[in-house]
Amino acid sequence: MNNNVKIKNITRTVQKENITSMQEVNTDICVVGAGISGVSAALEAARLGRDVTLIDSLPALGGQAVNSIIGIFCGLFSEGSDPYQFTHGIADDILRDLGRAGALYFRPEKHNVVMYDEVALSRWIENAVYENGIKLVLGASLSGVTVEDRRIRSIEIVTRYGKLRVNASSFVDASGDAALAWEAGLPCREPAEGKVYGTHMFVLEGVNADYAPASMEEVGERLKQRAEEYGLVRKDGFAFAFPGRNTALVNMTHVETPLEPLAAAQKALEGKIQADKVFQYLKKEYPSAFENARIRSYGLPGIRQTRWIVGRHQLTEEEVLTGTQFSDAIARTSWPIELHNRKNGFVWEPFSNDHVHYVPFSSLTPPDVDNLVAAGRCIDGDLAALSSVRVMGPCIAMGAAAAHALDLAGTGSIHEININELQERLKENLFRKDTSIWKK
Numbered sequence: 368m369n370n371n372v373k374i375k376n377i378t379r380t381v382q383k384e385n386i387t388s389m390q391e392v393n394t395d396i397c398v399v400g401a402g403i404s405g406v407s408a409a410l411e412a413a414r415l416g417r418d419v420t421l422i423d424s425l426p427a428l429g430g431q432a433v434n435s436i437i438g439i440f441c442g443l444f445s446e447g448s449d450p451y452q453f454t455h456g457i458a459d460d461i462l463r464d465l466g467r468a469g470a471l472y473f474r475p476e477k478h479n480v481v482m483y484d485e486v487a488l489s490r491w492i493e494n495a496v497y498e499n500g501i502k503l504v505l506g507a508s509l510s511g512v513t514v515e516d517r518r519i520r521s522i523e524i525v526t527r528y529g530k531l532r533v534n535a536s537s538f539v540d541a542s543g544d545a546a547l548a549w550e551a552g553l554p555c556r557e558p559a560e561g562k563v564y565g566t567h568m569f570v571l572e573g574v575n576a577d578y579a580p581a582s583m584e585e586v587g588e589r590l591k592q593r594a595e596e597y598g599l600v601r602k603d604g605f606a607f608a609f610p611g612r613n614t615a616l617v618n619m620t621h622v623e624t625p626l627e628p629l630a631a632a633q634k635a636l637e638g639k640i641q642a643d644k645v646f647q648y649l650k651k652e653y654p655s656a657f658e659n660a661r662i663r664s665y666g667l668p669g670i671r672q673t674r675w676i677v678g679r680h681q682l683t684e685e686e687v688l689t690g691t692q693f694s695d696a697i698a699r700t701s702w703p704i705e706l707h708n709r710k711n712g713f714v715w716e717p718f719s720n721d722h723v724h725y726v727p728f729s730s731l732t733p734p735d736v737d738n739l740v741a742a743g744r745c746i747d748g749d750l751a752a753l754s755s756v757r758v759m760g761p762c763i764a765m766g767a768a769a770a771h772a773l774d775l776a777g778t779g780s781i782h783e784i785n786i787n788e789l790q791e792r793l794k795e796n797l798f799r800k801d802t803s804i805w806k807k
């Protein structure tokens with residue numbers, strides 16, 4: 368201890384004075400939800416010169432892409448041996464920067480997918496949000512919405528540090544659960560029967576690197592035969608190795624994801640219990656690969672499809688299967704229908720190599736308000752259609768579309784923007800077909 372430093376050991380008493388006081392934030396575009404679609408919307412809007420405020424109920428950016436450790440970009444590339452990239456915008460920047468940092472792994476098999484290091488993605492998003500001057504409120508849940516004359520005027524949010532009111536010209540609902548549309552009293556959809564299961568992802572470290580990624584899929588095959596013996600709920604799934612890192616990403620649980628607070632917390636604990644059982648299964652069944660492995664991290668509950676908006680158009684399974692070319696298309700993908708509507712497995716319907724399907728702008732826009740666009744997994748689709756377009760490639764494209772549409776609308780109505788002008792701005796995400804980064 369330095370005896371020469373005099374400690375200012377004086378305290379003061381403070382007391383909350385005005386219990387109704389609320390901090391006010393004024394902004395052009397307010398984005399609710401900082402998952403991959405909200406981040407895409409916020410960054411694109413900031414690059415267009417808009418003042419942007421980004422809000423998330425988690426204390427961290429990145430939504431499920433980071434915090435549920437999804438770990439793989441899907442739906443970003445076409446199928447086949449010479450894939451091209453469907454979505455550009457921030458996807459280009461992420462692929463470039465994470466690629467340079469050695470934080471990507473391009474899996475060479477069909478259904479062209481790219482594994483990423485979630486820590487690297489998290490830091491990329493944080494730096495990008497910071498550098499683009501986006502106002503950020505984390506640990507912030509929606510508590511109220513004011514709607515007047517077909518416009519959302521403001522939202523109220525609660526954080527551990529106090530309450531805020533955000534007044535904005537326009538809003539993006541990128542909450543995944545249509546939280547903004549729901550709070551605004553707009554009609555929303557949920558499965559009429561049954562449910563769509565989520566997954567508690569986890570990452571193993573200390574995996575034997577000789578256990579090649581291709582044979583990792585065999586894990587899922589054997590699971591079909593042995594699941595009951597180990598008390599496992601799900602009878603399929605995968606454990607993908609990340610070459611050079613001795614880690615593996617495991618997606619083998621199925622857990623309910625209710626939108627009720629007590630049940631949601633309970634199911635999160637049950638998801639981890641399932642994950643622990645899966646780990647025991649992997650260790651016993653594949654000792655050469657997992658004998659010395661440990662669970663490095665559990666993701667937050669992975670939530671697939673809960674509640675979503677009613678848009679001007681509901682994207683249908685038929686439109687996805689036939690690749691309907693909408694006059695107001697804003698995103699494209701060829702990701703299979705991947706519907707997790709059974710406890711012990713899921714529907715998987717892949718397409719031919721030349722298949723492409725599209726997302727129309729009208730599936731992002733609730734008809735009863737003029738300044739709200741949804742993006743990501745809470746746009747309007749039937750169960751099967753949504754199960755394809757909710758993956759991250761199209762989510763990034765939908766975020767970009769939301770930002771450009773609101774930029775074009777300004778203080779007017781998103782229902783009256785010039786769609787050709789919007790599509791001109793989004794042309795790379797609709798038409799570009801040059802061979803991608805995949806081959807570099």
Ligand SMILES: Cc1cc2nc3c(=O)[nH]c(=O)nc-3n(C[C@H](O)[C@H](O)[C@H](O)COP(=O)(O)OP(=O)(O)OC[C@H]3O[C@@H](n4cnc5c(N)ncnc54)[C@H](O)[C@@H]3O)c2cc1C
Pocket residue numbers: 399400401402403404405422423424425429430431432437438439440441442507508509541542543544546565566567568618668669670671742743744745757758759760762
């Ligand atoms: C287990 C699992 C595995 C998957 N695997 C893949 C895969 O391999 N590849 C792929 O591309 N896709 C995959 N997907 C799909 C994809 O990850 C998600 O659909 C996508 O990340 C959704 O992004 P989003 O931005 O729409 O929503 P989210 O990432 O869910 O972000 C929504 C954000 O909104 C916030 N929020 C919610 N409610 C409120 C509120 N009331 N107030 C404030 N903030 C709120 C949340 O905290 C969250 O951060 C998977 C999904 C799951 C669940």
